[in-house]
Amino acid sequence: MIFLRLFLEFLKIGLFTFGGGYGMIPLVRETVLKNGWMSESEFINMIGLSEVTPGPIAINMATYVGSLQGSASSLGAFGGFLGSLIATIAVILPAFIVMLIFSIFLKKFGEQKHIKNALKGINPVAIALIMSTALILLSDVLFPINTTGSVSVSFNRTSIFIFLLIAFIYLIITKVLKKKAHPIFMICLGALLGLVVNYINLI
Amino acid sequence: MNCLMKSEEAKKVSSWKLFLTFMKLGLFSFGGGAAMLMLIKEEIVTKKGWMSEEELAEMVGLSESTPGPIAINLATYLGYRKHGFLGALCATLGVMVPTFLIMFIVSMFFRNLMQYEPVQYAFIGVKCAVVFLILRVAFSLAKQVKSSSFAVILFLIVAILMILFHYLNIDFSAIYFILIGLFLGLLVYSLIIPLTQKHKEEVKK
Structure with a gap:
């Protein structure tokens, strides 16, 4: 049953994510790919939507995946609502319960010696997961590997061009103009460049 | 009062x-x-x-x-x-x-x-921006890792293994990596380091 599945998968994601939203990206990616809920391309689009x-x-992300999977069930649009609600509650439930227990019983939970020690191991792993996911996504977007038939690496010229333009504009904003580049601005910039480059056939 | x-x-x-x-x-x-x-x-x-x-x-x-x-x-x-x-x-x-x-x-x-075609085109660019944003966060987080050689080694091993597993199509959940990190953190900082310190003190005596 898809709703139970959604609940359990997102409960797991909520429980094993440390250090904020980006820490969740490797686990969500793994989950949606493994269950066949989304393609990698759809997954990256979803992150873009989440940013804006x-x-x-x-x-x-939980709401989006839940809505997508729930509406594919026999319940239709209501299933979409139910699925997104279930996934969303599941993803915040571990944080809510752990934090509640902490608030009630231990004030200085974070200063417990062994918890601190365990985190010294968890933190580098969590950051390594984000880094490797970022690099995998980068290579998948810019140099997609064709695994049907003989394995071959192709160059996605349009994407490489847009990516370099984004990086260039970002460097100008942060290093030359000394201003901050807000994520929403970066996503909108990407959308604009996508339209311009494809319609003018720049490349 | x-x-x-x-x-x-x-x-x-x-x-x-x-x-x-x-x-x-x-x-x-x-x-x-x-x-x-x-x-x-x-x-x-x-x-x-x-x-x-x-x-x-x-x-x-x-x-x-x-x-x-x-x-x-x-x-x-x-x-x-x-x-x-x-x-x-x-x-x-x-x-x-x-x-x-x-x-x-x-x-x-x-x-x-x-x-719609324009939306598809726009999202080609959005994908690039998303990848750029995640990379940026990954690199700024990676700066924190420098604190100890234990953290650096763990970071490098996990990152390399994750990428290898991806290309070799090996199914190994990121959750296991988190659990291994938890275990190693406890092992090194709660067990090995206190033990070696104790040993050093005994040697001194």
Whole structure:
């Protein structure tokens, strides 16, 4: 049953994510790919949507995946609502319960010696997961590997061009103009460049 | 005494108010945790005076040691302190409800939008921007790793293994890596380092 599946998968994601929204990206990616809920391309689009909508990225992603899978069930549009609600509650439930227990019993939970020690191991792993996912996504977007038939690496010229333009504009904004580049600005810039480059046939 | 009573009095905030405040925080924070933190500081510390800046900093540190989004951790913690279990529930729902509703509506329309050519073209660029943003976060987080050689080695091994497993199509969940990290952190810092220190002291004697 898809709803139970959604609940358990997002409960797991909520439980094993440390250090904020970006820490969730490797786990969500793994989950949607493994269950065949989304392609990698759809997954990256979803992150783009999460960046431009308000609220924590974790909730955005849970709601989106839940809606997509729920509406594919026999319940239709209501299934979509139910699926997104279930996934969203599941993803915040571990945080809510752990934090509640902490608030009630231990004030200095974070200063417990062994918890601190365990985190010294968890933190580098969590950051390594984000880094490797970022690099995998980078190579998949810019140099997609064709695994049907003989394995071959292709160059996605349009994407490489847009990516370099984005990086260039980002460097100008942050290093030359000394201003901050907001994620929403970066996503909108990407959308604009996507339109311009494809319609003018720049490349 | 009077001062203490005043601070006790100031602690009580209605659940409804907690719900509304965190709803506002959820609605006006775009682009994840860091952006939200600025907003939380302004609203909770400066405007409402519900907690001090030091408390907030402590809280953020604590959020890193508990699972889940920082916004939820903070809502639950502050909600509980201001109005018990009901307060925790209302503050958490406050963050969740608007985010959830907006994303649900977006999810219903987005699939239909994707059949139009301009949207597809725009999303070729959006994908590049998303990858750029994640890379940027990954590199700024990686700077934290330098603190110890244990962290650097663990970081490199996990990152290389993850990429290898991806290309070799080996099914190994990221959750196992997190659990291995937890185990190694305890092993090294709670067991091996205290033992070797004890041993050194004995040798000295």
